[in-house]
Amino acid sequence: MDSAPTNTSADGPVTAVIVVAAGSGQRLGYGMPKAKVPLGGDSILTHALRGVAAAGIAQQICVAIPPGDTELHALCEAFTKELKAERRSTPAAGQGVQLPVVTIVDGGATRAASVRAALAALLPATEAVLVHDAARALTPEAVFHRVSQALAAGAVAVIPVMPVVDTVKTVEPTTGDGAAIAPELVTGTAARETLRAVQTPQGFELGTLRRAHETAASLDAGQAAAVTDDAMLVELLGVPVHAVRGASQSLKITTPLDLIIAEGLLEGPLGVRWVEG
Ligand code: CTP
Numbered sequence: 688m689d690s691a692p693t694n695t696s697a698d699g700p701v702t703a704v705i706v707v708a709a710g711s712g713q714r715l716g717y718g719m720p721k722a723k724v725p726l727g728g729d730s731i732l733t734h735a736l737r738g739v740a741a742a743g744i745a746q747q748i749c750v751a752i753p754p755g756d757t758e759l760h761a762l763c764e765a766f767t768k769e770l771k772a773e774r775r776s777t778p779a780a781g782q783g784v785q786l787p788v789v790t791i792v793d794g795g796a797t798r799a800a801s802v803r804a805a806l807a808a809l810l811p812a813t814e815a816v817l818v819h820d821a822a823r824a825l826t827p828e829a830v831f832h833r834v835s836q837a838l839a840a841g842a843v844a845v846i847p848v849m850p851v852v853d854t855v856k857t858v859e860p861t862t863g864d865g866a867a868i869a870p871e872l873v874t875g876t877a878a879r880e881t882l883r884a885v886q887t888p889q890g891f892e893l894g895t896l897r898r899a900h901e902t903a904a905s906l907d908a909g910q911a912a913a914v915t916d917d918a919m920l921v922e923l924l925g926v927p928v929h930a931v932r933g934a935s936q937s938l939k940i941t942t943p944l945d946l947i948i949a950e951g952l953l954e955g956p957l958g959v960r961w962v963e964g
């Protein structure tokens with residue numbers, strides 16, 4: 688069982704959570720940045736920020752939004768007000784725990800560039816950082832706790848993962864006569880029991896993630912496009928990356944089907960937000 692939410696100031700590293708919300712949401716196809724898309728009466732970003740705050744692990748929440756997006760800026764400010772109002776209405780719940788500082792930065796053209804912009808805006812005392820996709824708006828608090836507990840226990844890098852349910856094969860484009868039969872040819876089958884689907888929040892010792900991103904800044908466009916998470920960059924440094932259990936509720940809202948599933952989770956039969964640890 689997970690421990691109750693704790694602020695890490697007393698018993699762990701000073702922690703910031705970066706929430707990357709600067710993507711355009713092409714695959715969702717709403718014609719607006721995905722962070723702004725409505726989910727259960729609020730925006731995807733608002734849900735994501737509430738989840739981070741509820742976990743109670745962050746001294747700072749640093750949000751990367753599309754440059755010049757005044758609506759998302761206003762959403763972040765409304766969230767900050769909500770945090771303060773909550774504290775005023777239940778002061779006992781927050782005793783001895785600092786409210787997180789909310790910082791808003793302009794994101795970049797790629798996810799990695801958005802992470803870099805946020806890394807540059809972290810408070811000087813920060814020791815550990817969790818990088819979280821706003822698109823994983825319904826991530827349960829327990830996942831934040833597992834990641835931050837692994838960091839407190841000495842991990843330099845830690846990611847939440849899920850077993851893969853499908854059999855996964857590698858393929859190549861079919862050439863010659865085969866092309867008339869089917870577009871691709873199977874080249875192999877991965878050993879499913881060793882495969883894991885990777886989620887966020889991903890946690891790192893701050894200096895290590897900064898080093899990893901400095902290295903990434905010099906990649907060419909093709910290599911940069913292949914970087915889909917932060918742990919990949921840390922792996923390139925040869926640093927061990929630990930894995931803890933994620934949650935299916937942490938699905939990344941990417942396509943219209945994902946949004947339907949997320950809506951369904953919010954309206955679930957139990958009528959509660961967090962249905963799975
Ligand atoms: N992200 C970001 N800056 C970018 C690109 C992505 O901060 N330049 C963020 C997204 O806002 C999202 C997370 O990274 O929270 C994961 O990215 P993804 O799910 O791919 O979101 P989008 O890039 O917005 O979606 P798409 O790829 O369909 O356009």
Ligand code: MG
Binds near residue numbers: 710
């Ligand atoms: Mg994207």
